[in-house]
Amino acid sequence: MEYRLLPGTGLKVSALSFGAATFGGTNEFFAAWGKTEVDEARRLVDLCIDAGINLFDTANGYSDGRSEEVLAAALKGRRDQVLISTKAFFPTGSGPNDMGSSRFHLRRAVEDSLRRLDTDYIDIFHLHGFDALTPIEEVQQTLDTLIREGKIRYSACSNFTGWQLMKSLAVADKHGWPRFAAHQVYYSLVGRDYEWELMPLGVEERIGALVWSPLGWGRLTGKIRRGQPAPEQSRLPKTAAIGPPVSDEHVYNVVDALDAIAAETGKTVPQVALNWLLQRPTISSVILGARNEEQLKQNLAAVGWNLTAEQVAKLDTASALTPVYPYWWQRNFTERNPTVV
Template sequence: MQIKALGRSGLAVSELCLGTMTFGNTTSESDSIRMIHQFMEQGGNFLDTANVYVNGRSEEIVGEAIKDFRPEVVLATKVRMQTADHANGAGISRKHIMQSIEESLRRLKTDYIDLYQVHVWDHITPIDETLRALDDLVTSGKVRYIGCSNFFAWQLMKSLACSDANRYVRFISIQPQYSLVSREMDREMISLCLEENVGIIPWAPLGGGFLTGRYTREEPSSGRLTAKVGESSWMLRATDRNFAILDAVLAAAQELDKTPAQIALAWLLGKKGITSPIFGASTLDQFADNMGSVGWKMPDEIWNRLDEASALPSEYPNRFIDKFARPL
């Protein structure tokens, strides 16, 4: 597995990141630990969790799995969501951050987090308060690097500018939803990250399971897409456009003798600016399937075909700006 630098940092991470949202829920503790160990044996070193995954149980399982080789792991977790039933039990205020880091460290059985991420923007807390608190955590040694997730482009740029102006640590990465069927980040976020050298670690790279090919145009009978609401709900995924993209994925899979999941992940691995797609698995078979996306390169012709099939329509101001682009 290839190793990459994460954003504007010297932090070396594997080209795939193992997501642990299902650990302790649809994935048993024993299978979760086996996945982590197999991931490490196959060259992976990047693990992502969050303090709200399965009410903290995911962090506990990850901590147990890595306790004997903690220095080898790049450990990422998140803060922001509701973790206690009181007014300060959510958000990215100094109070909630300082409480949450201690709880995560305890569950993860470690004294530091490699990448501590803001799970989503907080409209109540000023970003300078958040960044100062995170800067203090880095200074104290409890956190090595910071990142964010689910931000607008303006929110990320405001955060970077605040860090630069106050000499706080900078976000080195962002964790957005991004896949062949969810390319909204192409509008502004991708170009911002390339300009500012912010690493991109996409979540839901398989569109909540849609790109695995297990679903047809009929109503799903099982799986995450049966949810009535949420980013992976059937209402959002089952569109004519998405099924046309899935048809292109299935054709590429047949042509290359790969699985649809491997094709969808390999497309992301070939996308400029993407550092490490975060894949999850509920079973060991799903894990093995996803790991088959590395160790080979998709032919340019097929990659371009998938890219064109999933590209967003040309929109203002991009089409206007591109019209007047100056050649070098």
């Protein structure tokens, strides 16, 4: 396993990490992702640790906190061997203060996650989304206090826009509070919006990306191909409703290129798609999800080799889309606005 620094910190994370959103499955939405309980979760965690994975990601919103409980049970006796990342933002109750990033909600969320995770500290604590109703100064000061108290080691964010991330960094810098150590983002061969603004910002401000849904919400598993019926058992119909729309033709074009390169390399479609991500700028770790051991074993084999420059270029071309304004305009003047990728 390769280990990469989170830029701006001394913390090393495995290039592949494990996402526990499939643990629990206590409601309809997350049941479509997976219903992994403790015994199977322990086997998956064993495979990850044996492969060198040291970062396990969850959130208090995954299956109403059950994901955190299952992960804690699966890691029992091995907590000091790994890094745990969790997140807060989404509703945890019906009260008016049971959502967001207020000092009230973040404190309660951290305390509850510590209890469910059966740990004294959280290695990386993410804001799961941006809260426009809470002053950024309140958010950043709360995170600083939680770090000083030893309840979290590093703060991070997820699903922020460029200006939201930059303003949060500026507020932290102004007051001498810790900066975000990472940004957890959606990025895949069928979802390259991250490259337009957030990736250049990550390069400039030294913010590493932890990538979620690297197989495009299940579109790049190798089960979806041109001229073939959709798989009978798939989480895509349930989860795609809140995800980014992608045309069938675009998916087919990307999968055609993946198929060709998989044949050249002797790898699978998911392995090629994951390896492409690992070669992009700012990527600190790609978060794997798996509902069973076979899926996990296959995805773990995405490291230890690299696509050639020609293969990367082929995938770049097949997956390229015209960016939104003003990025398409600026690309006409790359001498003064060089692109990152």
